[in-house]
Amino acid sequence: MTIATHPSDALMDITARPKIVFARGEGSWLWDDTGKRYLDFIQGWAVNCLGHSPPVVAEALSAQAKQLITPSPAYYNDASLKLANALVEQSCFDQVFFANSGAEANEGAIKLARKYGALHKNGAYEIITFEGGFHGRTLATMSASGKKAFEPLFEPKVAGFRKAKLNDPASVKQLINANTVGIMLEPIQGEAGVWAATDQFLRELRTLTQEHGLLLIFDEIQTGMGRTGKLFHYQHAEIEPDIMTLGKGIGGGVPLAALLATKTAACFEHGDQGGTFNGNPLMCAAGIAVLGEVSKPEFLKAAADAGLFLESELQKISARHGLGEVRGRGLLLALDLNLPIGPAIVAQALEAGLLLNSPQPDALRLMPALNVTREEISEMIDQLDAILTKAGAARRVA
Numbered sequence: 001m002t003i004a005t006h007p008s009d010a011l012m013d014i015t016a017r018p019k020i021v022f023a024r025g026e027g028s029w030l031w032d033d034t035g036k037r038y039l040d041f042i043q044g045w046a047v048n049c050l051g052h053s054p055p056v057v058a059e060a061l062s063a064q065a066k067q068l069i070t071p072s073p074a075y076y077n078d079a080s081l082k083l084a085n086a087l088v089e090q091s092c093f094d095q096v097f098f099a100n101s102g103a104e105a106n107e108g109a110i111k112l113a114r115k116y117g118a119l120h121k122n123g124a125y126e127i128i129t130f131e132g133g134f135h136g137r138t139l140a141t142m143s144a145s146g147k148k149a150f151e152p153l154f155e156p157k158v159a160g161f162r163k164a165k166l167n168d169p170a171s172v173k174q175l176i177n178a179n180t181v182g183i184m185l186e187p188i189q190g191e192a193g194v195w196a197a198t199d200q201f202l203r204e205l206r207t208l209t210q211e212h213g214l215l216l217i218f219d220e221i222q223t224g225m226g227r228t229g230k231l232f233h234y235q236h237a238e239i240e241p242d243i244m245t246l247g248k249g250i251g252g253g254v255p256l257a258a259l260l261a262t263k264t265a266a267c268f269e270h271g272d273q274g275g276t277f278n279g280n281p282l283m284c285a286a287g288i289a290v291l292g293e294v295s296k297p298e299f300l301k302a303a304a305d306a307g308l309f310l311e312s313e314l315q316k317i318s319a320r321h322g323l324g325e326v327r328g329r330g331l332l333l334a335l336d337l338n339l340p341i342g343p344a345i346v347a348q349a350l351e352a353g354l355l356l357n358s359p360q361p362d363a364l365r366l367m368p369a370l371n372v373t374r375e376e377i378s379e380m381i382d383q384l385d386a387i388l389t390k391a392g393a394a395r396r397v398a
Contacts, residue, residue, distance in 0.1 A: 020350075027369065036353065048249075051372075052253070056292075056293060064079060079281035080281060084098070097268070099259060099275060101136070105245040107138050125181055126180045127161055127180075127181060128172060128180060129146060129162070130189070133163075180214060184218075186219045192360065194332060194363065199238075217244070218241040220234070220245060225249035225250050242261065250290060251290065254283050304330060310333060318336075324338045332366075335364045336363055337364065345391070
C-alpha cells in the first residue's frame with residue numbers, strides 16, 4: 001500500500017491508521033505532508049506534555065547529543081544522576097530506575113514486588129490489579145491488565161494477578177491471601193474510558209496495604225508529570241505509595257520512563273534488573289528539561305486551570321447535545337457520549353483537522369498538551385460542537 005508518496009508495506013500492520021502522514025509539529029498543532037494543519041488533543045496519548053517539538057526539549061537533546069549519547073549502563077552518567085536526584089527531591093521516593101517505555105517500567109515494578117515478596121514475605125508473588133486496568137503490552141503487563149481484549153491473546157498468560165473492582169474496597173479485601181505481595185493500579189484508568197479511583201479509595205488502599213504488609217504500586221504512566229494538576233496523582237490523595245512508575249510525559253516525546261521506589265521497597269540486587277539503553281544521557285537530558293518546566297508551581301497551576309476550563313466547556317457541550325458525564329481530572333478527561341458513536345466522531349474530527357481519541361465506543365478521551373491555551377480549547381470545543389450538530393449524533397437541547 002502507498003500513502004501519497006510513501007510506501008507503507010514495510011511497516012507491520014498492527015493497527016488501523018488513517019491515510020495521512022505527519023511531517024511537522026509545533027505546540028498543539030500537527031501538519032501532514034500535504035500541509036494540512038490539525039489541532040491535536042491526543043498528543044501521542046498524553047506523551048507530549050509540552051506540545052510538539054518544544055524548544056526546551058529540542059535544545060536539551062541537541063546539546064546532549066554533542067556531549068555524550070550513551071556510555072553504557074555499566075557506568076554512571078551525569079544526566080541520569082541529575083534526573084534521578086530531581087525526581088527523588090520532588091517525590092516521596094528514594095531511588096529511581098530508568099527505562100524506555102511505560103510497559104518496561106511496569107514490568108520492573110512487578111519484578112521488584114516479586115523480589116520483595118521473595119525476601120520479606122515468604123515468597124509471596126501475587127499482585128492485586130483491577131478490572132479495566134491497562135499496564136502495557138509485555139506478557140506480564142498484559143497479564144496484569146484488566147482489558148478484556150487481552151484475555152485470549154498470547155496464552156498462557158503470566159500467573160499471579162488477581163482482579164478487583166475499582167472503588168470497591170471489599171473486592172480488594174477478599175482477594176488478599178498469604179501469596180499477596182502488593183496492589184497495583186492506575187489512579188485513572190485511561191484505556192477503559194477515563195475512570196478515576198476516588199481519593200478516598202486510594203487512601204483506603206494505603207491503609208489496607210499497611211495493615212497487611214503489602215506494597216502499594218501506582219502506575220502513573222499517564223497521570224504523572226502534571227497531567228492531573230499536581231506533579232504526581234498520588235499527591236491528590238495525600239498518601240505515599242511504595243512504588244510508582246512514570247512514562248509518557250516524562251520524556252516530552254522521547255522514549256523515557258522511570259520506576260521509583262522507597263528505600264524499603266527498592267530491593268533489587270546486582271544482576272536483577274538492567275537494560276542496554278536505560279538511563280542513557282540523551283533521553284535523561286530530555287527528562288531533565290521536561291521536569292524543569294512541569295514542576296514549576298506556576299506551570300502546574302496553569303495546567304490545572306486549563307483542565308477546569310476544558311471540563312467546564314465539555315459539560316456545556318454535553319448539556320447542549322444531551323450527552324453524558326465528563327470524567328477524569330486535570331487535562332485527562334473523557335466525555336461520555338451515551339451512544340457508540342466515538343469512532344464516527346473521531347473520523348469526522350480528523351476530516352475537519354482535529355485529532356480526538358475514542359478509547360471506548362461511547363467515550364471521547366482528551367489529552368492535550370499541558371500548556372494548551374484557552375483559545376485552543378475553545379477552538380476544539382467549537383469544532384466538536386459543529387461535528388455533533390452536523391452528525392445529529394445526539395439531541396440538541398439548547
